[in-house]
Every structure is written in structure tokens, then in C-alpha cells.
Amino acid sequence: MGLASRVLFVPYRKSQPCSRGPTRHWSEMATNGRHTTTTTYVRWGMAIDLKRCTGCQSCTMACKVENGTPAGVFWMRVLEREEGTFPLAQTLYMPLRCNHCAEPPCVPVCPTGASYKRTHDSLVLIDQDKCIGCSACVIACPYQVRFVPRHKTGYHGDQFTPYEDVSYKRWQAGTAQKCTFCVHRLDQGLGPACVETCPTKALVYGNLNDPQSEISKLIRTRTHFQPRAEAGTDPSLFYLT
Amino acid sequence: MANLFNTELRAQQEWSWQLALDLFLGGLGGGLFLLYQTIDLPPVFALVSIGLVIAGAVVLLTELGHPLRAWRAIFKARSSWISRGVLLVSVFVVTACIHIAPTITNSSWRIWGGDDMGAKVISVAAALSALGITLYPGFVISASRSIPFWDTPMLPAIFFTQSMMGGCGILLLASAFDGGQGMPQAASLTIATIFLNLAMIAGYLLLMRRTGAPARESVRLLLQTRLRGLFWLGAVGAGMVLPLVLLSVQSAVGTATVAGALLLSGGLLFRYCMLKAGVYLPLPLAGIDLSKLNRTTDQLAREYSGWTARR
Incomplete structure (x- = not known):
């Protein structure tokens, strides 16, 4: 079991508030010869190795399959940009998803509190029962990763496939939706679908508050940047270059 | 859909005619009420301004994905300008109605006299909320820092x-x-x-x-x-x-x-x-x-x- 997976099973206390400091409240201890960790809270983050990403869109597809998002909605997608001119030309790929920012601009603009930050693991989530579909969060997000599908329309129009019949029950039309960091899988001790499916292992997730986690080590050792960090959002997404 | 996968500059698509109409009607109502308060206009203009603000709110409701949940929008006034706008519109409609009621009904059931302190408070509250209604669309839009064109006071x-x-x-x-x-x-x-x-x-x-x-x-x-x-x-x-x-x-x-x-x-x-x-x-x-x-x-x-x- 990898270190990142081990961190997944670390229990957390719900009452502890989130903090932006990467190491606050973190402690380690060795127990019975095994390295185990305890923490008071978790901050899930993801590192994306841009040197490994081949732009295969597997993560995009895995996300759609896992979360049953409607046509035109991509909680995860890989941006493409062409660089240079022939013969020195190449395509750059950049997977993009909700950054689960420590200071999410989408949360304060929400008039109903439907967009919120989960206290014990800093995930930015949407309570679909509270969302009124005003799109304020969509506009406020500097990463363009929120969507408000107005109607439940399948990939074949109003005729749903059996899969769509099941998966479309997970979301409501007319409410905002975005990447949940596969919170339903995380809560079961599994990793996000995009991470699990990436064939080049370009995506690494883990607890940013654990200095021993794989993601923390990668961030320490590799050159990286956070998207639009200048906006003061403190995203939990790191691009390794 | 393709432009979701490239890095070109993209204009927002979420807010369109309906929100423009809401901002227009609300602003019109607020502006007209301020004119009614500052220059001596007949009370019918106050009535029209209330009607315009209500019409704007109705248009906004039709734009929402779930209009029946709109009542929830009163709880986040500490951080959300939309929420503040909902409160301003509510306060305006109530205070403006109370303010003009004695005039419209020809004093037959007025709660207080014209020089009463309560009447002045209601009048000021109505004017302030009307001022807020004219200003808040600008704040709603300029709160979106992801769109630099709007990110200005x-x-x-x-x-x-x-x-x-x-x-x-x-x-x-x-x-x-x-x-x-x-x-x-x-x-x-x-x-x-x-x-x-x-x-x-x-x-x-x-x-x-x-x-x-x-x-x-x-x-x-x-x-x-x-x-x-x-x-x-x-x-x-x-x-x-x-x-x-x-x-x-x-x-x-x-x-x-x-x-x-x-x-x-x-x-x-x-x-x-x-x-x-x-x-x-x-x-x-x-x-x-x-x-x-x-x-x-x-x-x-x-x-x-x-x-x-x-x-």
C-alpha cells in the first residue's frame, strides 16, 4: 500500500477547523514498527505532472463515467495548446479541474450557502438541495470549472441510455456542479477516478498537510506552480513542470 | 464545447438577457424612486418604481434554476452581493409601500402623520434601499474577479x-x-x-x-x-x-x-x-x-x- 493510500485511511476529526498552513496540527508517530500517521485534519490536493501528461483524456472519460455528468459538462478536462511552429512544434496538455482552493472565490458569492468548504478536509462542495442555479459561482470561478446544466438531456437527446438513467439521478438540473474530488470514493477510502485511471500516473493526490505524503514530497522536490495563484485563491492543485 | 478544451479567451455565457432585464428593471425602479424622493413628483411615480423593482425580481426568479428555493438567498448577506440585493429589494418594497400608502389612500388609514418620526424613518429607509438597488448590480458584477472587465469599483x-x-x-x-x-x-x-x-x-x-x-x-x-x-x-x-x-x-x-x-x-x-x-x-x-x-x-x-x- 503506497504512502498516499495509507494517508487516505487516516481518521480525521470533524470538529477541527481547516487551516492553510501545510504542516499545522500535523504529527507523526511510529507504532509497532509500522509507520502510521495521525492528523487532526486533511487537506486534499492534487499534483499534475505536465511532463507525464500525454493528453489522452482518460481522466476526462473516467470522470464522466464515474460521475455521470451530462453532455457539455466536464468536471475534469485536459486543455490543449499548440506551441512553436513546424518543425519545432508541440502540443502542451494541462488537465484542469476544480482546484478545491483554500480561499475559494465561488463560496462567498453563493447567496444560499450551497457552495461550501467541508470543514474536515477542505473540499469545496455543492449542496444541490440548496443551490438556486444563479450561476454566480460559475462566473466567480477563475478556472471555469463549474457548470449549471439547465436541463437533463442525455447524449442521445431525451432518450436516456440505461447508464444515464441511473447516473443522472445523482444530480439536479438547474443547479451548479463541479468536481467533487470523487468525495464518495474518498469517503470509502478509494482514490479519485481520474487518478486511478491515468495511464502515465501523471496525477498524484494526497494530503497536503502530511509532509510525508507523496504529493508533499513531489511539491518539495519538483518545480511547480499553482494555477492563478496570484488571484489569492491558494488552490490545492499543483502543476509539476 | 470545443472551446472548453483550448486556452483561448472566452466570454461568459451564463448571464444573458434575463439578468440584463432584471438589472434594468431594478435599476429603473430604484432610480425613479430616488427621483421621486429628491424632486417633487406625484406618488404614482413611487408606485411605478415599486412595480418595476418587483417586475425585476420576478424576471430574476424566472432565470434561476430553482426559483422556489430563492428564499434561501436571504441568509448570506455577509458575503454575497446577490443576497444583499435580495434583502435590499425586500426592504425597499416594504418601506416604499408603507411610505406611499397614506398618500395613495388619501390619509384614511395612515398609521402616523406626515411629520411623524416613524414616517421619516420609513422614508429614509425606502430611499436608502432604493439607492442600494441602483448600486448593487454593479457590486454583484464587480465581485467576479475572474472577469477583469468587471473587476472595478x-x-x-x-x-x-x-x-x-x-x-x-x-x-x-x-x-x-x-x-x-x-x-x-x-x-x-x-x-x-x-x-x-x-x-x-x-x-x-x-x-x-x-x-x-x-x-x-x-x-x-x-x-x-x-x-x-x-x-x-x-x-x-x-x-x-x-x-x-x-x-x-x-x-x-x-x-x-x-x-x-x-x-x-x-x-x-x-x-x-x-x-x-x-x-x-x-x-x-x-x-x-x-x-x-x-x-x-x-x-x-x-x-x-x-x-x-x-x-
């Missing part, structure tokens, strides 16, 4: 002057019904607000041209490409310049009515153009020089040299 001021101009437009329209009695006053007020609006919009666009690529693209959308017809001909030409010319040249009731109608249509088009010109910050890949991912051009040339030689 000038917007609330522009929306305020637009609201006052809209209020003047209604006064001009109404001059057709009162035989043009209040027209000279309304015309001079309108000319002043048009000049103020033109100056503010020009200053705003000049500022935005120098603010960065996304804001520059927004200005380009407004002035040169997709929205240029609506903006130049509709919002500026028909909505401000033509009424200005009409009111300056001829002071007839018919002219004033036409100028009022033009002002109103221009105000709606202006808000629509402002919304549709909102261009997002470029997605991260576009703003950062990742060219060749840490490989210099020389390195890349060396890397590809064998390949190019083989060709």
Missing part, C-alpha cells in the same frame, strides 16, 4: 448613473400624459445624466483597454466585433446620443416621449452588452510560459535535430 457608479438616466427616461415618457408640465425639468436633468454617463463609460472603457488582455478583449468585443452594433447603435447612439440631440434641439412633448423611450431601450442594451462582454481570465496554461516545459529553444532544436536531418 467604477461599475457600481456606472450602474447608478444608468439607473438615474433610466428614471429620467420614465419622466420623459410620462410627460406625454401630463401635457408636458414637468418636461423642461426632466429634460435638463436627462441631459445632465446623459453627459455624466457618456463621460463615465468613456473613462471606464479607456481604463479597461489598459488593464490586461481579457479586459482589452472585452473592450474589443464591445467596440469592434460581436457586440459593436448593439453597443454603438443601440446603447450609445440610440440610447444616449440621439436623446441628447432630440432634447437639445426640440422641446416638444412628442420629442420628449421618443427620447424617453430611446433612453430606456438604450439602458437595457447597455446592461446586456456589459454582461455579454465579460471575458474570463485566460485559463492557467495561457498565462504561463511553459514553452517546451523547461526546455529552451536551443535544447529543443538539438532534440529535434536528428529528426529534421532524417527528413
Whole structure:
């Protein structure tokens, strides 16, 4: 079991508030010869190795399959940009998803509190029962990763496939939706679908508050940047270059 | 859908006609009520302003994905300008109704006399909430830091002057019904607000041209490409310049009515153009020089040299 997976099973206390400091409240201890960790809270983050990403869109597809998002909605997608001119030309790929920012601009603009930050693991989530579909969060997000599908329309129009019949029950039309960091899988001790499916292992997730986690080590050792960090959002997404 | 996968500048698609109409009606109602409070207008204008604000709220409700949950929007006034707007509209409707009730009902069931402290408090509360209604659309929009074209404190001021101009437009329209009695006053007020609006919009666009690529693209959308017809001909030409010319040249009731109608249509088009010109910050890949991912051009040339030689 990898270190990142081990961190997944670390229990957390719900009452502890989130903090932006990467190491606050973190402690380690060795127990019975095994390295185990305890923490008071978790901050899930993801590192994306841009040197490994081949732009295969597997993560995009895995996300759609896992979360049953409607046509035109991509909680995860890989941006493409062409660089240079022939013969020195190449395509750059950049997977993009909700950054689960420590200071999410989408949360304060929400008039109903439907967009919120989960206290014990800093995930930015949407309570679909509270969302009124005003799109304020969509506009406020500097990463363009929120969507408000107005109607439940399948990939074949109003005729749903059996899969769509099941998966479309997970979301409501007319409410905002975005990447949940596969919170339903995380809560079961599994990793996000995009991470699990990436064939080049370009995506690494883990607890940013654990200095021993794989993601923390990668961030320490590799050159990286956070998207639009200048906006003061403190995203939990790191691009390794 | 394809533009979700590239890094080109993208204009927002979420807010469109319905929100523009909501902002227009709400601003119009707020502006008209402020005019009613500041210059001596008949109470029917206060009634119209309340109706306009309510109509704006109804339009907004129809735009929401789940209008029946809109009551939840009163709980986040500490952080959300939409929430504050909902509270302002609610306070305005209640206080303005209480304020004008004695006048409309001919004092038969007034709660307090005209000089009563309570009446003054209600009157001030109604005026302040009307002022808030004229300002808050600007704050709602400028709170979106992901769209640099909107991210400026000038917007609330522009929306305020637009609201006052809209209020003047209604006064001009109404001059057709009162035989043009209040027209000279309304015309001079309108000319002043048009000049103020033109100056503010020009200053705003000049500022935005120098603010960065996304804001520059927004200005380009407004002035040169997709929205240029609506903006130049509709919002500026028909909505401000033509009424200005009409009111300056001829002071007839018919002219004033036409100028009022033009002002109103221009105000709606202006808000629509402002919304549709909102261009997002470029997605991260576009703003950062990742060219060749840490490989210099020389390195890349060396890397590809064998390949190019083989060709």
C-alpha cells in the first residue's frame, strides 16, 4: 500500500477547523514498527505532472463515467495548446479541474450557502438541495470549472441510455456542479477516478498537510506552480513542470 | 464545447438577457424612486418604481434554476452581493409601500402623520434601499474577479448613473400624459445624466483597454466585433446620443416621449452588452510560459535535430 493510500485511511476529526498552513496540527508517530500517521485534519490536493501528461483524456472519460455528468459538462478536462511552429512544434496538455482552493472565490458569492468548504478536509462542495442555479459561482470561478446544466438531456437527446438513467439521478438540473474530488470514493477510502485511471500516473493526490505524503514530497522536490495563484485563491492543485 | 478544451479567451455565457432585464428593471425602479424622493413628483411615480423593482425580481426568479428555493438567498448577506440585493429589494418594497400608502389612500388609514418620526424613518429607509438597488448590480458584477472587465469599483457608479438616466427616461415618457408640465425639468436633468454617463463609460472603457488582455478583449468585443452594433447603435447612439440631440434641439412633448423611450431601450442594451462582454481570465496554461516545459529553444532544436536531418 503506497504512502498516499495509507494517508487516505487516516481518521480525521470533524470538529477541527481547516487551516492553510501545510504542516499545522500535523504529527507523526511510529507504532509497532509500522509507520502510521495521525492528523487532526486533511487537506486534499492534487499534483499534475505536465511532463507525464500525454493528453489522452482518460481522466476526462473516467470522470464522466464515474460521475455521470451530462453532455457539455466536464468536471475534469485536459486543455490543449499548440506551441512553436513546424518543425519545432508541440502540443502542451494541462488537465484542469476544480482546484478545491483554500480561499475559494465561488463560496462567498453563493447567496444560499450551497457552495461550501467541508470543514474536515477542505473540499469545496455543492449542496444541490440548496443551490438556486444563479450561476454566480460559475462566473466567480477563475478556472471555469463549474457548470449549471439547465436541463437533463442525455447524449442521445431525451432518450436516456440505461447508464444515464441511473447516473443522472445523482444530480439536479438547474443547479451548479463541479468536481467533487470523487468525495464518495474518498469517503470509502478509494482514490479519485481520474487518478486511478491515468495511464502515465501523471496525477498524484494526497494530503497536503502530511509532509510525508507523496504529493508533499513531489511539491518539495519538483518545480511547480499553482494555477492563478496570484488571484489569492491558494488552490490545492499543483502543476509539476 | 470545443472551446472548453483550448486556452483561448472566452466570454461568459451564463448571464444573458434575463439578468440584463432584471438589472434594468431594478435599476429603473430604484432610480425613479430616488427621483421621486429628491424632486417633487406625484406618488404614482413611487408606485411605478415599486412595480418595476418587483417586475425585476420576478424576471430574476424566472432565470434561476430553482426559483422556489430563492428564499434561501436571504441568509448570506455577509458575503454575497446577490443576497444583499435580495434583502435590499425586500426592504425597499416594504418601506416604499408603507411610505406611499397614506398618500395613495388619501390619509384614511395612515398609521402616523406626515411629520411623524416613524414616517421619516420609513422614508429614509425606502430611499436608502432604493439607492442600494441602483448600486448593487454593479457590486454583484464587480465581485467576479475572474472577469477583469468587471473587476472595478467604477461599475457600481456606472450602474447608478444608468439607473438615474433610466428614471429620467420614465419622466420623459410620462410627460406625454401630463401635457408636458414637468418636461423642461426632466429634460435638463436627462441631459445632465446623459453627459455624466457618456463621460463615465468613456473613462471606464479607456481604463479597461489598459488593464490586461481579457479586459482589452472585452473592450474589443464591445467596440469592434460581436457586440459593436448593439453597443454603438443601440446603447450609445440610440440610447444616449440621439436623446441628447432630440432634447437639445426640440422641446416638444412628442420629442420628449421618443427620447424617453430611446433612453430606456438604450439602458437595457447597455446592461446586456456589459454582461455579454465579460471575458474570463485566460485559463492557467495561457498565462504561463511553459514553452517546451523547461526546455529552451536551443535544447529543443538539438532534440529535434536528428529528426529534421532524417527528413
